[in-house]
Amino acid sequence: xxxxxxxxxxxxxxxxxxxxxxxxxxxxxxxxxxxxxxxxxxxxxxxxxxxxxxxxxxxxxxxxxxxxxxxxxxxxxxxxxxxxxxxxxxxxxxxxxxxxxxxxxxxxxxxxxxxxxxxxxxxxxxxxxxxxxxxxxxxxxxxxxxxxxxxxxxxxxxxxxxxxxxxxxxxxxxxxxxxxxxxxxxxxxxxxxxxxxxxxxxxxxxxxxxxxxxxxxxxxxxxxxxxxxxxxxxxxxxxxxxxxxxxxxxxxxxxxxxxxxxxxxxxxxxxxxxxxxxxxxxxxxxxxxxxxxxxxxxxxxxxxxxxxxxxxxxxxxxxxxxxxxxxxxxxxxxxxxxxxxxxx
Amino acid sequence: xxxxxxxxxxxxxxxxxxxxxxxxxxxxxxxxxxxxxxxxxxxxxxxxxxxxxxxxxxxxxxxxxxxxxxxxxxxxxxxxxxxxxxxxxxxxxxxxxxxxxxxxxxxxxxxxxxxxxxxxxxxxxxxxxxxxxxxxxxxxxxxxxxxxxxxxxxxxxxxxxxxxxxxxxxxxxxxxxxxxxxxxxxxxxxxxxxxxxxxxxxxxxxxxxxxxxx
Numbered sequence: 087x088x089x090x091x092x093x094x095x096x097x098x099x100x101x102x103x104x105x106x107x108x109x110x111x112x113x114x115x116x117x118x119x120x121x122x123x124x125x126x127x128x129x130x131x132x133x134x135x136x137x138x139x140x141x142x143x144x145x146x147x148x149x150x151x152x153x154x155x156x157x158x159x160x161x162x163x164x165x166x167x168x169x170x171x172x173x174x175x176x177x178x179x180x181x182x183x184x185x186x187x188x189x190x191x192x193x194x195x196x197x198x199x200x201x202x203x204x205x206x207x208x209x210x211x212x213x214x215x216x217x218x219x220x221x222x223x224x225x226x227x228x229x230x231x232x233x234x235x236x237x238x239x240x241x242x243x244x245x246x247x248x249x250x251x252x253x254x255x256x257x258x259x260x261x262x263x264x265x266x267x268x269x270x271x272x273x274x275x276x277x278x279x280x281x282x283x284x285x286x287x288x289x290x291x292x293x294x295x296x297x298x299x300x301x302x303x304x305x306x307x308x309x310x311x312x313x314x315x316x317x318x319x320x321x322x323x324x325x326x327x328x329x330x331x332x333x334x335x336x337x338x339x340x341x342x343x344x345x346x347x348x349x350x351x352x353x354x355x356x357x358x359x360x361x362x363x364x365x366x367x368x369x370x371x372x373x374x375x376x377x378x379x380x381x382x383x384x385x386x387x388x389x390x391x392x393x394x395x396x397x398x399x400x401x402x403x404x405x406x407x408x409x410x411x412x413x414x415x416x417x418x419x420x421x422x423x424x425x426x427x428x429x430x
Numbered sequence: 431x432x433x434x435x436x437x438x439x440x441x442x443x444x445x446x447x448x449x450x451x452x453x454x455x456x457x458x459x460x461x462x463x464x465x466x467x468x469x470x471x472x473x474x475x476x477x478x479x480x481x482x483x484x485x486x487x488x489x490x491x492x493x494x495x496x497x498x499x500x501x502x503x504x505x506x507x508x509x510x511x512x513x514x515x516x517x518x519x520x521x522x523x524x525x526x527x528x529x530x531x532x533x534x535x536x537x538x539x540x541x542x543x544x545x546x547x548x549x550x551x552x553x554x555x556x557x558x559x560x561x562x563x564x565x566x567x568x569x570x571x572x573x574x575x576x577x578x579x580x581x582x583x584x585x586x587x588x589x590x591x592x593x594x595x596x597x598x599x600x601x602x603x604x605x606x607x608x609x610x611x612x613x614x615x616x617x618x619x620x621x622x623x624x625x626x627x628x629x630x631x632x633x634x635x636x637x638x639x640x641x642x643x644x
Contacts, residue, residue, distance in 0.1 A: 172531070172556075177582030180531055243534040247493050248500070251448050296491040299448070325612065327488060347612070348488075371581055371612040375619070408581050 093223035094152035095281070102318075102341050102363045104397045110389060110427035111152040113227075113365065113401040114416055116145050117159065118178045122409050123148075129173040132158050135211040142216060146224065149420045152399075154216040156209055156280065157229040157406070163271070164239050165205040166198040176409040186241040189249065189256045197267045200274045210278045217279025225282060227320070228275035229405075232287035233264030233311060234304035240264075250295075250303055257303070265311050272315040282318040285311075285340065286405060291326020293348075305334050312338040320344060320365060325404045329354060336362050347372075347403040351391040363397045368419070370402035374410040378418045385422040393427060400427065436460045436469045442477045445498035446490065457505045470509055474502045474545045482542070482630040495629070496534060499541030506545045521572040521640060526553030526562050528576050528590065529583035535607050536577045542629040548636065550575075559589035566601060573602045573639055575632065576622070584609035587620035602639050604632065 091108040092100065100107035116123070120141035121131035131137050142154045159178040161171035164185060171179035186192060200206050209228070216226050231239075237246040237260055249257050272283045289295055290304050312319050321335050322344030328335070332354065335343055345354060345366035358364050368384055376384070385400065392398045400423050407416065437456045444452040460469060481498050484490035523543065527536050533555045543550045553565045566574050578584040587605055594601060605622040606629075617625035624639075626632045 174529070174582055177580055180529075180580065182531060243532055244496065244537050247496055247534075250493070251497055252450070292491055293485075293488070294491055295493040299491075299493065369612060371609055371616070374581070375613065375615065410581060410585070 094146075095223050095225050098152055098225050098399065101396045101399055104360045104363070104395060106396045106429040109429065110393050110423055111399045112150060112420060112423045112427075113153050113155075113399050114145070114149050114151050114419070115155050115157070115401060115406050116141070116149075116151070117155060117157045117406050118409055119407045119411070120145070122176075123413075127173070127175065128177070128179060132179075132208075135208045135215070138208075138212045139215045139219070142212075143219060149416055150424060151420070152225070154220075154224050154226045155229075156212045156216065156226060156275070157284070158209060160231060160286070161239060162205050162209065163231050163236060163267075166200075166203045166267075166271075167195070167240065168198075169240070178406065181239045184240060184242045184245070186237070186245070186260075189253055192256050192260050192263070195260070195263055197263055197270070200270050206271065206274075210274060213275055213278040213280050221279050221281070226280045227282055227284050228272070228278075228280035229284045229286060230268050230272045230275075232285055232290070232304070232308060233261055233268045234307050235287050235289040236264050236268070238289065250299070261307055265307060268311050269314045272317075272319075276315070276317040280317070282320060282341075283315055284320045284322050284344070284405070285315075286322050286324055288324040288326050290321075290331055290335070291323040291328065291346070292330045293326040293346075297330050300331065301334070305331075308334075309338050312340060318342075322365070322405050329357070332357055332362070342399065344401070344405060345403065351388065355392050355394075355397075359395060359397060363399060364392060365399045365401050367403040368401070370404045370407055370411070373402070373415060374408055376411075376415050378414065381415045381418040382422045385419050386426055389423070389427050393429070396429075436464060436473055438473055438476060441473050442480060445477050445481060445501060446494060448494065448497050448501075450501050450504075453501050454505060457509065461509060467509065471506070471545065471547070474506060478502055478542055478545065479630040482628040486628050492534070496538050499538050499545075499629075502545050503541045520548055521636065521643075522551070522570055523548055523573045523575065523636065524551040524553050524566055524569055524571040525575040525577065526557050526565070527555035528557055528559065528562060528578050528586055530577075530579040531556045532579045533577075535579070536575075539575060539577065539606065539626070539629045539632055543632060543636075546633050548633075559586050559593055562590060563593045563597065563599070567597065567599060571601050573604060573636060575626070576603060576605045578605070578607040578609060581609045584616060585620060587617075587622055591621040604635055606632070 097107040098111045121128045161181040164181045169185040170182035173179045319340045320342035321340040327346045342363045347369040441456045602623045604624040606626040624635045
């Protein structure tokens with residue numbers, strides 16, 4: 087790899103400011119993949135903060151990655167609420183039985199205490215350790231689920247959709263609780279040393295809910311919550327298309343948008359230029375079957391269409407590299423960014 | 431016979447707008463005017479197919495697909511409780527979620543098949559390959575619809591096929607779900623017989639399977 091002229095933090099901040107850094111930043115989001123790197127089962131891996139700390143430091147060097155990613159798995163917020171996750175062998179844990187089975191359960195739901203919660207404390211410990219390790223030079227990205235998307239796991243997708251459309255009172259009650267939790271959780275991570283927060287919000291995508299309904303339900307919540315987060319925010323729609331709602335996401339003052347493999351890069355770049363940094367958009371599911379040549383071609387496509395003027399961070403489109411991706415593919419991605427992602 | 435439109439466009443719009451009350455009112459108007467259950471059924475199938483196709487094209491949301499499915503199921507159940515029974519000449523169809531605990535896709539497909547007149551056995555969710563196959567064999571299933579959310583679960587379809595082969599079972603395996611939508615080759619790689627990109631694809635696949643077995 088060529089010698090870097092900027093630190094990862096400088097590179098990322100320059101790209102987000104819509105200026106051209108030394109090269110396009112690379113965000114390989116290696117959460118579950120860390121267990122593979124450590125040859126541990128997911129359950130063993132996520133049981134100790136030290137595993138994530140050690141792995142994030144290791145993969146930063148190995149792949150020339152430009153971040154420390156303190157995301158464990160989405161279900162950790164459900165665990166914080168008292169729910170369960172089910173660990174598998176080669177993937178992120180699934181959420182188990184919903185914590186809200188009937189609408190009246192919402193009345194009994196309590197907003198979790200952050201610092202005393204053992205699941206969330208692991209994330210905070212990870213953040214603190216990585217900040218101490220290299221916080222001055224490497225952005226530390228924490229993750230929260232948006233209050234609008236979290237109920238997919240709290241209630242199950244079907245019940246939640248029915249609640250949005252047919253039970254407005256209960257929907258509003260649940261949003262109040264989730265907003266409080268999300269703001270607290272994001273700000274605790276920032277206090278622990280996170281540089282920015284990735285706000286996962288798949289339900290905001292028109293793939294999942296039509297824009298008309300999003301504008302009346304999730305959008306006011308997203309605007310409010312993001313305004314209360316005490317640091318920079320990246321909104322990520324977890325492979326959902328973004329273009330129809332990009333103006334709304336810009337209005338939330340998110341600095342970065344995680345885009346879909348199904349978004350048109352050229353069209354998005356025109357809209358986003360100078361306004362919001364694009365993060366993406368490699369297809370991580372297809373990546374499991376890529377050849378090295380295909381990996382290079384896909385990365386070059388993103389770079390060639392989108393890198394001009396800064397405002398691009400190369401990443402996958404879902405927010406997590408699957409276990410099944412070969413490390414040689416990740417090396418190829420890193421090598422291609424290093425070679426073709428440079429700005430003259 | 432004169433082709434009767436029976437408020438098709440208005441009904442579709444009510445579903446797209448997720449207007450349960452308007453959808454019910456239009457259903458009642460159509461039934462009051464023509465007293466024909468086949469028109470109601472046709473209205474529902476046409477609307478759900480169009481919404482499903484629009485989702486595929488990025489013009490409708492998953493929420494619209496799901497909610498319109500349950501509105502239609504409610505209406506069909508209200509107007510066709512004992513008149514239209516599932517056709518006994520249809521193949522035995524079952525649907526289940528492999529490993530995952532998210533049943534939205536299964537629910538949507540189940541709705542479409544139900545309103546299309548198919549009886550579908552619900553095998554549940556969170557099923558291991560072994561349990562899924564056991565339940566399918568127990569129910570003498572001929573077409574097994576497998577829904578998955580996570581990539582790891584989608585890859586388990588390979589094990590389902592292995593177990594079926596070891597048990598000399600010739601049931602047709604149709605897969606669906608996010609991983610298969612994101613990787614066009616995945617369904618073939620895991621050995622599935624068909625991939626249902628949308629719920630409405632499933633009815634076409636079932637007809638294809640029935641024809642090929644005749």
